Amino acid sequence: MPRVESKNCYGCAACSLICPVNAIQMVENAEKFFVIQIDESKCINCGKCLQVCPLKFNHKNQVLTSYAGYSTDGSILKQSSSGGMFGSFAKYLFNSNTNVKVFAVKNDLGKVVYEICTDYRDLEQFYKSKYCQAFLNKAFYERLISAISNEAVCLIIGTPCVLSGIKNTLLAQKAKLTSCIFVDLVCHGVMSQSVYHTHLEECKKRWGGVVTQHYFRYKRAVTKDCPEGSHWNLYKVNNEIIIKKSDDDYYMQTYFADLAMRETCYCCQFTGTNRIGDITIGDFNNAHILCSQFDGLRSVSLVLVNTDKGQRFIDECNNNTVNLQPVDIKLLQKFNTPLTAPIKRPFQRSLFYTFYNSLGLSRTVSLLNYKYYLRKIIVAFGGKKLLLKIKALLGRSYIDIE
Known part of the structure; x- marks a missing residue:
């Protein structure tokens, strides 16, 4: 009888609830994503897990x-x-x-x-x-x-x-x-939440205190250099507020570069x-x-x-x-x-978790997120106009415009 597979798991946990013999548990895989684990000694091959799996049935x-x-x-x-x-x-x-x-x-x-x-x-x-x-x-x-x-x-x-x-x-x-x-x-x-936990731990070491508050996409007051709606991260450490632009935040760099x-x-x-x-x-x-x-x-x-x-x-x-x-x-x-379509898998994705497990998040991103540093260099020497010209020549897949 066909049944759900961990390699295609979305992590919704639906199958673990519907299983009549509690043979399915949610566990973390090597990359710390939540996936299913089937206890072969309990499974009765009833196929009920497939009836709720988003991969097999979705009401669109x-x-x-x-x-x-x-x-x-x-x-x-x-x-x-x-x-x-x-x-x-x-x-x-x-x-x-x-x-x-x-x-x-x-x-x-x-x-x-x-x-x-x-x-x-x-x-x-x-x-x-x-x-x-x-x-x-x-x-x-x-x-x-x-x-x-x-x-x-x-x-x-x-x-x-x-x-x-x-x-x-x-x-x-x-x-x-x-x-x-x-x-x-x-x-x-x-x-995965593991990457987020690592990021918070690295922030603790970098700033000398535990992050007690964190907001993604914090909205600042409107100014010429800081328009409302821009991507900012707010951290509270030792009762001090630290605000970083998402472009310069290691976690958000990882996310927007689709690395992990x-x-x-x-x-x-x-x-x-x-x-x-x-x-x-x-x-x-x-x-x-x-x-x-x-x-x-x-x-x-x-x-x-x-x-x-x-x-x-x-x-x-x-x-x-x-x-x-x-x-x-x-x-x-x-x-x-x-x-329109799913995100594209960058070639760095195959390297990310190998590097991350030994180097941590910030150093891994610094090594793999070449687009970010390439943009920085181009803007520093020629401004955004040059960046736009290069983008027009090479296409967005090579240099993303923020």
């Missing part, structure tokens, strides 16, 4: 309408990575219903896990991008199934591969999904415009340049509506907690690669 929806917009709540907009869609959707539900459960990812300084939020005042703990894979376990699924059984309105947000596993599991458990709103993310890829993604990210079947969620959200960083209605606004999100349920929800939220304007999906695809 075609995009119905596409928008771009931002939160009408300034506080949510400030704390979010881009346009504040997640916080605004949750705010609308908490304001409109008494029994609401939000299932999303929380970053507790290196411990990135799927958690449940039952109070709007706790929602800010779930804001901002995480840039590494979150851990899922049976307890999460059990709490989700319990919430649905108690007729809670559930907002479930995550990467499309994980969301597919969650949805498959709920359907296999015959859960009623009428009160569930699934929101998938336009995902660039995920790195999960192998399944390079052949992801969840890219494109066939989506898992009722709604899809992501960044639209060039909105202030491309769309006149967003002139001067740098914190803008894209929103794709993929089901009738999603459309009804968006219609209720629009002009309430969010301000959304229709935008051609082809324009959104042009500036958001995962809406």
